[in-house]
Amino acid sequence: MWSDPDAVVVGSGPNGLAAAVTLAAAGLKVHVIEGAPTIGGGCRTEPLTLTGYWHDVCSAAHPLAVASPFFRRFDLAARGVTLARPAVEFAHPLDGGRAAVVTRSVTETAARLGADGPAYQRLFGPLTSHMDEICQTILAPLRRPPAHPVPVISYGRRAVLPASVVAGRWHAQEARAIMAGAAAHAMMPLTAGPTAGDGLMLIGLAHAAGWPLVAGGSARITDALAAALVAGGGRVETGRWVRSLAELPPARATLLDVSPRALARLAGGRLPGRYRAALRKFRYGPGVCKADFALSGPVPWANEACRRAGTLLLGGPFEQVAAAAAAVAAGRHPRDPYVLVVQPGVADPSRAPAGRQTLWTYCHVPSGSAVDMTGRIEAQIERFAPGFRDLILARAARTAADEEALNPNYVGGDIGVGLQTLRQTILRPVPRWNPYRTPVRGLYLCSSATPPGPGVHGRCGELAALTALRDIFGIRDRPDIGPSRRRPPATIPALPRFFGPNGYGARSPASSCPAGPDASRAYFAAPLTDAYILTPAGCDDVA
Numbered sequence: 001m002w003s004d005p006d007a008v009v010v011g012s013g014p015n016g017l018a019a020a021v022t023l024a025a026a027g028l029k030v031h032v033i034e035g036a037p038t039i040g041g042g043c044r045t046e047p048l049t050l051t052g053y054w055h056d057v058c059s060a061a062h063p064l065a066v067a068s069p070f071f072r073r074f075d076l077a078a079r080g081v082t083l084a085r086p087a088v089e090f091a092h093p094l095d096g097g098r099a100a101v102v103t104r105s106v107t108e109t110a111a112r113l114g115a116d117g118p119a120y121q122r123l124f125g126p127l128t129s130h131m132d133e134i135c136q137t138i139l140a141p142l143r144r145p146p147a148h149p150v151p152v153i154s155y156g157r158r159a160v161l162p163a164s165v166v167a168g169r170w171h172a173q174e175a176r177a178i179m180a181g182a183a184a185h186a187m188m189p190l191t192a193g194p195t196a197g198d199g200l201m202l203i204g205l206a207h208a209a210g211w212p213l214v215a216g217g218s219a220r221i222t223d224a225l226a227a228a229l230v231a232g233g234g235r236v237e238t239g240r241w242v243r244s245l246a247e248l249p250p251a252r253a254t255l256l257d258v259s260p261r262a263l264a265r266l267a268g269g270r271l272p273g274r275y276r277a278a279l280r281k282f283r284y285g286p287g288v289c290k291a292d293f294a295l296s297g298p299v300p301w302a303n304e305a306c307r308r309a310g311t312l313l314l315g316g317p318f319e320q321v322a323a324a325a326a327a328v329a330a331g332r333h334p335r336d337p338y339v340l341v342v343q344p345g346v347a348d349p350s351r352a353p354a355g356r357q358t359l360w361t362y363c364h365v366p367s368g369s370a371v372d373m374t375g376r377i378e379a380q381i382e383r384f385a386p387g388f389r390d391l392i393l394a395r396a397a398r399t400a401a402d403e404e405a406l407n408p409n410y411v412g413g414d415i416g417v418g419l420q421t422l423r424q425t426i427l428r429p430v431p432r433w434n435p436y437r438t439p440v441r442g443l444y445l446c447s448s449a450t451p452p453g454p455g456v457h458g459r460c461g462e463l464a465a466l467t468a469l470r471d472i473f474g475i476r477d478r479p480d481i482g483p484s485r486r487r488p489p490a491t492i493p494a495l496p497r498f499f500g501p502n503g504y505g506a507r508s509p510a511s512s513c514p515a516g517p518d519a520s521r522a523y524f525a526a527p528l529t530d531a532y533i534l535t536p537a538g539c540d541d542v543a
């Protein structure tokens with residue numbers, strides 16, 4: 001039984017949970033507090049349209065989870081998370097039934113690119129074979145010399161360029177479209193650096209790791225994290241929005257899975273003025289408008305290979321995708337948006353009743369937009385898949401403004417939590433040697449506003465937790481988060497007791513964790529299947 005946690009984590013996105021799992025693996029008592037009714041943040045699965053249709057609310061394709069050193073150590077497969085692998089990683093349809101098609105094999109992909117094939121092979125052959133070494137550097141703060149400098153420098157000197165420069169070496173629409181679709185993930189004009197970095201990384205990962213979906217939905221990942229946390233003695237409380245650090249139970253370390261704006265608000269006057277001013281300078285990017293569909297059958301893509309792709313990137317040739325990205329950056333809603341599409345049914349039949357399909361889509365829009373882009377998204381799909389509209393049984397849309405209302409981390413609907421300029425890629429959220437540590441002792445930022453940035457990889461959370469373990473608890477060795485680890489001793493090294501920010505705050509009534517239905521609930525995640533139901537933790541130590 002424990003009443004006072006050693007560490008409190010606010011927010012149960014993949015980074016909040018990765019932080020919590022890391023701290024619990026070191027033997028700490030960890031309490032996660034989540035504002036939404038269910039855990040998972042940007043990694044959740046819900047029946048958004050019709051009963052029996054399971055939609056990924058946010059993340060759907062998971063190359064970063066495969067590449068992440070955190071998830072490799074955590075071992076998703078051993079935790080019961082099954083990756084669903086499509087035959088085609090991603091495709092970029094073009095008019096006239098043509099498409100650029102990317103599979104795991106660089107050679108096969110290059111062979112479809114005609115005269116551009118040899119240049120594609122020369123670029124992505126070596127990049128793909130060194131993707132592991134490159135990921136060790138780019139899925140970490142770029143603060144230390146890379147362990148494998150040759151491939152990292154080779155990647156880095158191209159990554160800082162605009163996508164338009166790298167695509168400029170190709171001639172046909174197909175090869176240029178591959179770079180356009182991957183680089184446009186950056187939500188920046190394709191004439192700006194380092195958009196080539198996103199493009200090269202995502203294409204390299206398609207070949208090295210794939211762009212898999214998760215069987216049953218992306219929530220399986222956060223379910224697995226929460227299950228490991230609960231098994232390690234931690235607890236998760238949902239339905240409790242934290243508005244000030246003073247509301248939190250006393251703990252020696254507090255880790256915030258929130259935006260820089262929320263960090264400034266929650267910590268208030270405890271943060272020195274200079275740090276608060278630096279947080280205010282943090283720039284957010286454009287937003288997204290998401291549309292999910294329940295379909296009576298598979299999307300009738302004109303190009304046959306597109307019917308086997310997990311992800312499709314729509315927008316036509318490089319110039320049209322670039323025009324859409326430039327329009328959004330200039331604060332306009334493009335008539336022909338760049339649309340990301342995931343069709344889980346090609347690899348995971350469990351998402352919809354037999355013969356039926358779900359479809360996940362979003363497009364980029366100006367920050368804070370309240371415009372519902374569903375009609376324009378449908379028009380782009382119809383352009384490459386005539387007859388698509390006839391299949392729609394139900395749709396659910398979320399504007400950029402809705403995104404922020406549902407998850408305050410996504411300021412203005414910016415799902416990357418921060419514009420991905422070169423400066424903010426390296427120095428997010430503020431220029432500091434350790435980006436996770438704040439000037440308030442015991443207070444850390446662990447969200448995707450810290451390096452290595454957006455995506456479901458858990459590294460922001462893990463690296464923030466390792467900093468806290470070192471700073472506050474004197475634990476220097478990385479705890480074993482693997483599935484077969486032995487639980488560490490419940491005691492942590494005896495150190496002078498420093499109080500984190502919570503130590504100064506009054507203990508709020510909610511922190512006594514009443515178990516009634518009206519009170520903030522202490523329970524485990526909303527299950528997708530019975531396999532995920534754990535006994536409610538209540539306020540008891542489940543260890």
Ligand SMILES: Cc1cc2nc3c(=O)[nH]c(=O)nc-3n(C[C@H](O)[C@H](O)[C@H](O)COP(=O)(O)OP(=O)(O)OC[C@H]3O[C@@H](n4cnc5c(N)ncnc54)[C@H](O)[C@@H]3O)c2cc1C
Nearest residue numbers: 011013014015035041042058059060061242447448455456
């Ligand atoms: C539409 C969409 C599509 C995406 N697609 C992909 C994809 O295909 N692949 C991929 O890898 N990534 C994708 N992402 C990005 C990915 O989801 C995020 O980068 C990732 O979830 C960030 O994790 P996080 O833990 O930092 O934050 P989040 O996942 O945003 O979690 C933060 C959590 O903190 C909670 N919280 C915030 N403030 C408070 C508070 N004051 N009190 C209590 N709780 C609070 C929130 O409710 C939320 O649950 C997508 C995101 C979106 C929105």
